[in-house]
Amino acid sequence: MGERFCSEEPSSRRARPPRLFRRGREEEPLPGKVRRCSAPPQPVIAAKEPxxxxxxxxxxxxxxxxxxxxxxxxxxxxxxxxxxxxxxxxxxxxxxxxxxxxxxxxxxxxxxxxxxxxxxxxxxxxxxxxx
Ligand code: FES
Known part of the structure; x- marks a missing residue:
């Protein structure tokens, strides 16, 4: 719990090898293009007004x-x-x-x-x- 999978590296990190991110520290690289990150999910905008x-x-x-x-x-x-x-x-x-x-x-x-x-x-x- 608390982890999610991100399908792409941020553009600023594309040149770097994929890494596993878990609770703020870098660990072993994951195979393929999938990596884990601990960044919290962001809400989407349901409406532009209250x-x-x-x-x-x-x-x-x-x-x-x-x-x-x-x-x-x-x-x-x-x-x-x-x-x-x-x-x-x-x-x-x-x-x-x-x-x-x-x-x-x-x-x-x-x-x-x-x-x-x-x-x-x-x-x-x-x-x-x-x-
Ligand atoms: S609708 Fe979100 S701050 Fe006003």
Whole structure:
């Protein structure tokens, strides 16, 4: 657990022989083009704007942090296959309220939108349509 396989070397490392990366250290090279790396999986952008949601006090919610859920902005379990290593953020509001839940999955105050979606890194990126 915590490891994943990467099919390609980053372009800056193509000239170097493939190596196994595990928990930040280099080990024996793997045969073929497959290598292991410990880099955490990155979420995909589900939407370039937040989702307005009516939240109920005391109700438990699971905000999708991987971006693959088809029930945005909430988790539908797709992360188990599409983004192992990422898990939903569970939260329980203390009061009834309308909240803007992050759709770009880049917010620094999850699950709430903090305006990060306005940055070029999000606005210029492709939106995920498939898990
Ligand atoms: S939608 Fe992600 S920060 Fe606003």
């Amino acid at each position: 989702f307005p949601v009516e939240l109920k006090a005391g109700k438990k919610y699971a905000w999708c942090s991987c971006g693959h859920s088809r029930s945005q902005p909430f988790c539908d379990g797709t992360h188990k296959k599409a983004a192992p290593g990422l898990s939903p953020l569970r939260f329980t509001p203390e009061e009834d309220k309308t909240a803007w839940l992050c759709g770009c999955k880049r917010t620094r105050s999850p699950p709430y939108c903090d305006g990060t979606h306005k940055e070029e890194a999000v606005q210029g990126a492709r939106v995920s349509t498939q898990p």
